[in-house]
Amino acid sequence: MKVKALFAAALIALIPTWATAHEFVTEAVHIDHPWSRPTPPGTPMGVGYLVIKNTGDSDITLIGAQTPRAASVSIHESMMHDGMMSMQPLKEGLTIPAGEAVELKPHGYHLMLEKLVQPLQEGESIPLTLEFDGAEALEVELTVEPLDGGSMKEEMDHSGHQME
Numbered sequence: 001m002k003v004k005a006l007f008a009a010a011l012i013a014l015i016p017t018w019a020t021a022h023e024f025v026t027e028a029v030h031i032d033h034p035w036s037r038p039t040p041p042g043t044p045m046g047v048g049y050l051v052i053k054n055t056g057d058s059d060i061t062l063i064g065a066q067t068p069r070a071a072s073v074s075i076h077e078s079m080m081h082d083g084m085m086s087m088q089p090l091k092e093g094l095t096i097p098a099g100e101a102v103e104l105k106p107h108g109y110h111l112m113l114e115k116l117v118q119p120l121q122e123g124e125s126i127p128l129t130l131e132f133d134g135a136e137a138l139e140v141e142l143t144v145e146p147l148d149g150g151s152m153k154e155e156m157d158h159s160g161h162q163m164e
Helices: 002-020 151-156
Strands: 023-025 029-036 045-054 060-066 070-081 084-089 094-096 101-104 109-116 125-133 138-144
Touching: 023 138, 029 125, 045 060, 045 094, 045 125, 045 138, 060 070, 094 101, 101 109
Parallel strands: 029 138
Antiparallel strands: 023 029, 029 045, 045 101, 045 109, 060 094, 060 125, 070 084, 070 109, 125 138
């Protein structure tokens, strides 16, 4: 009877790990916690954040992404310049050095989902294909997480962002 109880306890301990796993892996790329934020109706832009780990022996470059939920996806970098936050596209992509990780996060590197087909809603998963130079493409899902209010609302305001 004790063996059954220990086995059941071990299984229960593993369940949270399975339930919270939000990773996508190929031979050389490990994507951790891809996520986004909900968008209000009529907002043409969304964002994508994630951690890209290059587990290979040579550098790779994130060169693009696609989702059926947006007309296009581009890679951007936000930075402070003369006390103002600005954003610029990375036309040459984002390099992830061999053996290192790069985090796409608020106020840093991020994906812009442009010309959304419909608003992103809390709790849904958005399919996204990441395209690399030096590694195979990888399909992930952005989990649309709730807004935390305050500064999160400000970082989602892309109303001044001009599409090319």
